[in-house]
Amino acid sequence: xxxxxxxxxxxxxxxxxxxxxxxxxxxxxxxxxxxxxxxxxxxxxxxxxxxxxxxxxxxxxxxxxxxxxxxxxxxxxxxxxxxxxxxxxxxxxxxxxxxxxxxxxxxxxxxxxxxxxxxxxxxxxxxxxxxxxxxxxxxxxxxxxxxxxxxxxxxxxxxxxxxxxxxxxxxxxxxxxxxxxxxxxxxxxxxxxxxxxxxxxxxxxxxxxxxxxxxxxxxxxxxxxxxxxxxxxxxxx
Amino acid sequence: xxxxxxxxxxxxxxxxxxxxxxxxxxxxxxxxxxxxxxxxxxxxxxxxxxxxxxxxxxxxxxxxxxxxxxxxxxxxxxxxxxxxxxxxxxxxxxxxxxxxxxxxxxxxxxxxxxxxxxxxxxxxxxxxxxxxxxxxxxxxxxxxxxxxxxxxxxxxxxxxxxxxxxxxxxxxxxxxxxxxxxxxxxxxxxxxxxxxxxxxxxxxxxxxxxxxxxxxxxxxxxxxxxxxxxxxxxxxxxxxxxxxxxxxxxxxxxxxxxxxxxxxxxxxxxxxxxxxxxxxxxxxxxxxxxxxxxxxxxxxxxxxxxxxxxxxx
Numbered sequence: 056x057x058x059x060x061x062x063x064x065x066x067x068x069x070x071x072x073x074x075x076x077x078x079x080x081x082x083x084x085x086x087x088x089x090x091x092x093x094x095x096x097x098x099x100x101x102x103x104x105x106x107x108x109x110x111x112x113x114x115x116x117x118x119x120x121x122x123x124x125x126x127x128x129x130x131x132x133x134x135x136x137x138x139x140x141x142x143x144x145x146x147x148x149x150x151x152x153x154x155x156x157x158x159x160x161x162x163x164x165x166x167x168x169x170x171x172x173x174x175x176x177x178x179x180x181x182x183x184x185x186x187x188x189x190x191x192x193x194x195x196x197x198x199x200x201x202x203x204x205x206x207x208x209x210x211x212x213x214x215x216x217x218x219x220x221x222x223x224x225x226x227x228x229x230x231x232x233x234x235x236x237x238x239x240x241x242x243x244x245x246x247x248x249x250x251x252x253x254x255x256x257x258x259x260x261x262x263x264x265x266x267x268x269x270x271x272x273x274x275x276x277x278x279x280x281x282x283x284x285x286x287x288x289x290x291x292x
Numbered sequence: 293x294x295x296x297x298x299x300x301x302x303x304x305x306x307x308x309x310x311x312x313x314x315x316x317x318x319x320x321x322x323x324x325x326x327x328x329x330x331x332x333x334x335x336x337x338x339x340x341x342x343x344x345x346x347x348x349x350x351x352x353x354x355x356x357x358x359x360x361x362x363x364x365x366x367x368x369x370x371x372x373x374x375x376x377x378x379x380x381x382x383x384x385x386x387x388x389x390x391x392x393x394x395x396x397x398x399x400x401x402x403x404x405x406x407x408x409x410x411x412x413x414x415x416x417x418x419x420x421x422x423x424x425x426x427x428x429x430x431x432x433x434x435x436x437x438x439x440x441x442x443x444x445x446x447x448x449x450x451x452x453x454x455x456x457x458x459x460x461x462x463x464x465x466x467x468x469x470x471x472x473x474x475x476x477x478x479x480x481x482x483x484x485x486x487x488x489x490x491x492x493x494x495x496x497x498x499x500x501x502x503x504x505x506x507x508x509x510x511x512x513x514x515x516x517x518x519x520x521x522x523x524x525x526x527x528x529x530x531x532x533x534x535x536x537x538x539x540x541x542x543x544x545x546x547x548x549x550x551x552x553x554x555x556x557x558x559x560x561x562x563x564x565x566x567x568x569x570x571x572x573x574x575x576x577x578x579x580x581x582x583x584x585x586x587x588x589x590x591x592x593x594x595x596x597x598x599x600x601x602x603x604x605x
Contacts, residue, residue: 107485133487145486147478149542150471158475162487167468206486 057084059118060136060245061106061214066115068105068269075101077269078115081247083214088236088246090256090277093266094290099249100142102266103216106247107139108132120213134162136213138206140220142249144199145206146191152178152202153187159206170209177205181231197224204235215239217248221255229255257281265290298462298544302455309451313444321559322443326515328555329450330356333508335535335547336457337501340464342533343542345497346477348405350529351392354412355502357524359385359509361419364432364519374437374514381510382503389502390495397494400480412524419521431520434513446515453511457504461544464500473497477542534573538580540587549589 061083068076075098083089091099104110106117108129117125117132124132133139138159146155153174160170178187181201191199200220207215217236221229229252236259240246250256257263257277265273265286272290273283280286312325338352362384363377372380396407419426426432438445464470472493475483484490513519531554539550554573561569584591 109481109485129481129485130487130489133485139485141482141485145479145482147475147482149478150474154471154474158471158483158486158488161468161471167466167471210486 057087059083060085060120061247062118063106064116066102066105066117067113068101068110069113075269076105076112079266079269079271081264081271083245083247085213085243085245086240087262088240088248088260090260090263091247091249091266092251092253092256092263092280092290093272097266097290098269099266100218101269103139103218103247103249106132106216107137130162138210138212138215140200140203140207140215140217142218142222144196144203146194146199146202148192149190151188151190152183152194152198152205155191155202156205156209159209163210173209174205177208180208180235181205197228200224201228201231204232207239208235212244214245214247217246217250219249219251221250221252233259253277295466298458298466301545302458302462305454305458306451309448309454312451313447317443317447319443322447324555324559326443326446326450327512328551329454330508330512330515331532331535331555332454332548332551333457333504333511334532335539335551336461337504337508338532339536339541339543339547340461340473340504341497341501343536343546344465344470344477345473345494346480347397347494347497349396349408349498350405350526351389351396351408351411352501352505353526353529353532354408354415354524355385355389355392355505356509356512357415357419358388359506360513360519360523361426361432361509362506363510363513364434367434368432374434374510378507378510378514382507385506385509386499386503389505390499392502393495393498397491397498409526412526412529416521416524419524426519426521429520429522431518434517434519436517437514449511453507460500460504464497465544469493469496531573534577538577538587540589540593543587543589543593546587546589550587553588 059082063079063081066076066079079102091102093099101110105112108124108127108131111126116123119132119135119137122135124135153171156174156177157167157170160173161167165173175187178184181204183198183201183205186194186198191202203220220232233255236246248256248260260277263275263277263280264271265280267289273280273286281291334352334356342348359381362381363374366372366377366380367374392408392411396404399407420428472488475488476490476493480490535550535554536547537550538553539548540546553576557572557576558569561572580588
């Protein structure tokens, strides 16, 4: 039986009168990649923020690798094997690329020297070795997104939540990202990936969850959701 | 500038202290240099807190004053030597800073400056009001560290303390704590989401920099020998901030450059009176903010990017 690494039940979140997440049940198995798609404002990023602890849910539960992480501060799920990337890249501007990546190893318990050594290898893997000592605010948007992927390699998570990793990046970088995701997925990491690049994400995922107005509009294989009339009307039309 | 240079800087300060103590400086110059060490410890540690950890606290001068008055309490009230106070007060002020941090560091944005400002203000009022303990504006008198010793002892001690500061600074910035502090400075939410224990890192930074402020205060008390509540003023805090900002906030040697610039101005315009000194320093601060946004050292580092790559982190 496949091990469930992430599960949400009845997850709800409102800001004032605005119900951004309205009862989402979600399951992710080890080694599975689920694409989370939907129109802008559907609640995709808010859903990831709830799982990662950036938002506290009003109702519902979140289980990470069998342990309840509902209402915990974001550093706790991160230390228990949750990785999260951000829509606009999560680089620390004044730190060098290698320092940015090394942090992912340090929160795992590595010393700074060991973490920087591992970070050097991860940067080589994503093709950022020539800019390893550059401050992140001197890097392009695509390069900053690759810093997230180098961190992902160092973080060795059980679950990775990626928020629009391919937005604004060129095909060569997308291929690097695809290869890393496929490799880690095959090693048992569960991925939930938000993307508007449907051909790219459908080529990687086993399952698609379509969100609209904070609810699951449809779920299934890429072919099933693509053929769903409600999905076509809300998102694909 | 390489890591080797960072390790040589502390030795340079110790050697300078020893060398200057031997050449018989004029008292006015010796005073200037010795008190510059006090400001270097304050501006340098404030730079670690604000420039590297992104925590803009205005309690720093209050913590230094706590170190100074604590020294007076230990020496006058407790019968201990000034040397013992130099060791005890950094620990005591670190604990005080930790206590303040437990309250002040739970908030973000403008609340931290406000809470720390209130702490410093309340402490200043206490020092003035508790005149039966502090002797009010008449001041408290402390004995010298070694009876009969002149300024040369303090030049050596100042060199050692400045060297010690740079050793602590290198240990922080080059270690795990320094990187975590800088991550929090650049983006607290993302650092938190990566697994960084934000509060623990902030408290650690607050306590270490408070210890340095306590050491600075104890050194000040032992050297000046007279303590008055005027030591704790927001003008003095502004002075410390100006040194860090003019030199370069978030740069290892920014506060050092700031202290050199401001103390030099003070020295050269001292005949015109304190008001003019303040006007000139304000003018310099404005020029730096307008033309060298990140401080004088940032301008130098842009001229020599390769040699200065490690000045920031």
